[in-house]
Amino acid sequence: MAENVTVARPYAEAAFKLARDANALNAWAQALARLAAVASEPRIRANIDDPSVSASAAAQLFVEVAGDLTADQKNFVTILAESDRLAVLPEILSLFSAQKDAHEGVKDALVSSAFPIDDATLARLVADLETRFKSKVKATVQIDRELIGGVKIAVGDEVIDASVRGKLAAMAAALQN
Template sequence: MAESLTIARPYAEAAFKLACEQGSLPAWSDALSRLSTVAGTGVAHELFGNPQLSGAQIGALVADAAGQLGPEQRNFVRVLADNERLAVLPEIAVLFEAQRNAHEGVLDVVVRSAYPLEQKQLDEVVATLAARYGKQIKASVEVDPELIGGVSIRVGDEVIDASVRGKLAHMASAMKV
């Protein structure tokens, strides 16, 4: 994974720079998301390893499967195909989104809850995090019944654990002599 990120980083940076110059960050985000989905399929991985197809053919198939792409985005896929880097499209998409979020002052957070959150509850969590970090919050929600109750929030490398499971684990460690 670390090697894939190292390989993907310069491509993500180049795509981000081009998207900024064109003023088309949302379009590039959408295109990279679709390309990432296509590249992550088993069929695509079979294509990547097929010696009977040229890089240009594989790139064209991936671009066509991703749907509407602009000329620069198609060229980007062609460059990836020529350099045998189509397999790192998912990592490129992740790195691109991280750069976009940093550029736009947005924080990605993952809110894990034992039960599905109502929209009002999620809005309260997002408002609290926005006030704490002074940035816009883009939250994704995961349901994890093992938390027993409460929530666990991941903001970058930081974890805010307000779950029953976390509190029980803390109590158990405090009780050990």
């Protein structure tokens, strides 16, 4: 939802600045992941959507369920609860993660494959991508049976099409010329 992302953006930026300044980006990413999971739980969601539940009670619930949080992270949860923004924690996590990756020079790669990729093959593929793009690469794999075989990799706006379907399309285009 675009409006949730818009609402979440200033909170994600604030969390990122706090985490960066405290040299605790990984700790904040883990805490936000736990908090986003709590916010996505249907029973918790019903609780925070209930107008009879106070902001302090909702914040306390999140703090108890999310596990070990620092004082700054607990304060962040309290601010979200007081602003009625606990529901946008998944979007806050997504935006925070994007800022963290940009700060650390990590690039996202979407690897589409016709068949599941084993861990060893994926590790080799990621290593090759890191060499090619001269940065850390975080790969997400999705299965796309229409590729017939091979892989199609998207890193930023660059696409590497090593799929059978892509090669067949290239051959068809070459034959028409």
